[in-house]
Amino acid sequence: MTAPTAGLPAHLVDFVGALRRTGIAVGPGESVDAAAVMAELDLLRREQLREGLAAAMLRRSGQRAVFDALFDLWFPLGQGAALGEVALPYAEDGSVDVEALRDLLAGLLRDGDTAAMAELARAVVDGLGAVGRGTGGQGQGQGGGGDRGEGGPGGRPSSWSAYQALNVVRPETLLARVLADLRRGRETQRSRARPDDPDAGWDSPFAEEVSRREVRERIASFRRMVTDETRRRGAEIRGREAAARTGVPKQGDRVDFLTANAEQLADLRRRVAPLARHLASRLAARRRRARRGPIDLRRTLRRSMSTGGVPMRPAHRRPRPGRPELVLFCDVSGSVAGFSHFTMMLVQALREQFSRIRIFCFVDGCVEVTDLFGPGNDLGGVMAEITARPGLVAFDGHSDYGSALGRLREGWPDVVGPRTSLLVLGDARTNYRDPNLAVLGDLAERARHVHWLNPEPQAQWGTGDSAARRYGQVVPMHECRTAAQLAGVVSGLLPV
């Protein structure tokens, strides 16, 4: 049997290849499942096909965004402009009437009509997003909406730009206008409902805030639609392989902590919480085995069957998983600013899993901040409070691991004991000062485990002022730049 070279099977194999290149492990078994899915479904129902393929090929939720982007490239909605019923308004001289377009968009944003917004996004990219076609972005609409794009007078554009299209439409600037529209709508509705109530026309800050956030989200989704559409059109010019390489977002667990944007951080936050739970159960595992619980009557009786009903070997109940002690030692200096946000998320998540946890933060001094991470505390203000603590900065505010370790040892001599797991979070850049290896070695000897999570790539360890290599000889150090790496560290910590 030879590999398919044409038709649907070949296309599917090609799609699988693209998924694999982004790091989604799709095995041959999944490909076969996907083919079976295609045989069962009506291929003309695109959304069903999308969901069906996702069900057969994906194994975790974080892969969905990547899958969707690639699906749109390999199974595009259509070729060329593929315009719907919503068309761009044109002025008499043939250029796009931007004001009318903004009116149209404002109306759609107000009503939250997602389907029409998607159609408008396609039209906007078609009419305003073309780069390198004669007069550039403004297009040359001759016959109006429908049949432009493919055979347009300017020929095929050299590329498409979401930035250019959005710069003309400027959907953000519509926020105030849409909000005012909405407010007017609510007020008339209310005063009609209760004509005698003088307060009826008044709108509360809460209602205002809710609709503001709602409209902001709709604007953001319109921007996403335009970006997605640009990627699709771009793929037609450059080929989908090229578009897949550059335009498809990274999988959430491969995003670098130090360079994550706000949206990715929110995603990271969701990933870190289960990892902390995982870590807690790993650290507790040994304790569970070591202890014996009370006699388990049912299992003892069952065992006694092999000795004629005489209970020779009593069975014990497994004790509840114990909660080990954890000490966290976190660098919060400027050099790890991006990482410390992640540190705080991990600390907060661990705080909920461990009953006995002590948290220390340091720059060149060292302070205990356990009280700031009370259950249910909000993370937002914590960072500011930590930096305001006296004692965190002892000398000049440049991180000094050696002196911080020394202070931990002096100020809290009993904090690390034989049942403690010590977790150090930091980049080990100690500004050419004494790394104080002896203290860390001493702590490592006294603690049950010590692990060091370093947000720097391994290649940079030991370069410049980094003492990572030297610390790494004393305690196990793990590179921990993405959620995937953290998961690897956690599952490698203790074999279950």
Next chain:
Amino acid sequence: MSSEPVGQKAQKALFDSVDDVATRLADVGYIASTAVATTVFLADRLGKPLLVEGPAGVGKTELARAVAEATGSGLVRLQCYEGIDEARALYEWNHAKQLLRITASQGASWDETRDDVFSEEFLLPRPLLTAIRREDPTVLLVDETDKADVEVEGLLLEVLGDFQVTVPEWGTITANQRPFTLLTSNATRELSEALKRRCLFLHLDFPDAELERRIVLTRVPQLPEALAEELVRIVGVLRGIQLRKAPSVSETIDWGRTLLALGLDTLDDAAVRATLGVVLKHRSDAERAVAELRLN
């Protein structure tokens, strides 16, 4: 059908098409998104278990109940928890009764007694065996699979792969009909790759506004439509705020019921303030929402 697994008796499909799934689930009060309807249809057609993952309260367990009701199948549920073992998941011999039988039959020959104490009468079937032995159409729900230990996953692999169970004293029992199997997980731990590979995967997330409105109206039919819409809007905004526990569909439904019970017909500030505890279960979440949405 070509996709029917080898060695399995040809089995009547539960559903005709994806739309059929959606309509019949809607008839029993479960409003399914395209994703849900498609995966349920495929799980049935391909004869594979369906692994549903997602936040708490989006209707994972409810889906199994709805499928069972829509297809007239019996629902067999295996609730997983930490420490669940073979004896609780598969089957167990009733030792006490076996002992009684042995003591009561003093003098009977060994062969007789042995054959007797390992008969049907002394077997306690647990959910997995029950589901496999049932003659009627069955929906098997393995709930909160992530709570179970890794060893149980191995057991599930065997059972879900071939739908057969080996009882040493009896031999192998093969399913008469392949139960429609649904596994749920809150993703507190990664399930093993081997288990995931045997399943179709569905990530069930919060529904979009339109779908959620329909769900609320189906579940709380007395709720005025305008109020339901308002409710869904506010819950949508709450999900956009960084909360420890974002409100789920079940919270939206609870909120609707609460408003109805209190006889509130509009959702003004006072009403939201008074009932916010229904949607936000953590004190810090409620405080944060009040501050961010300028509710005070």
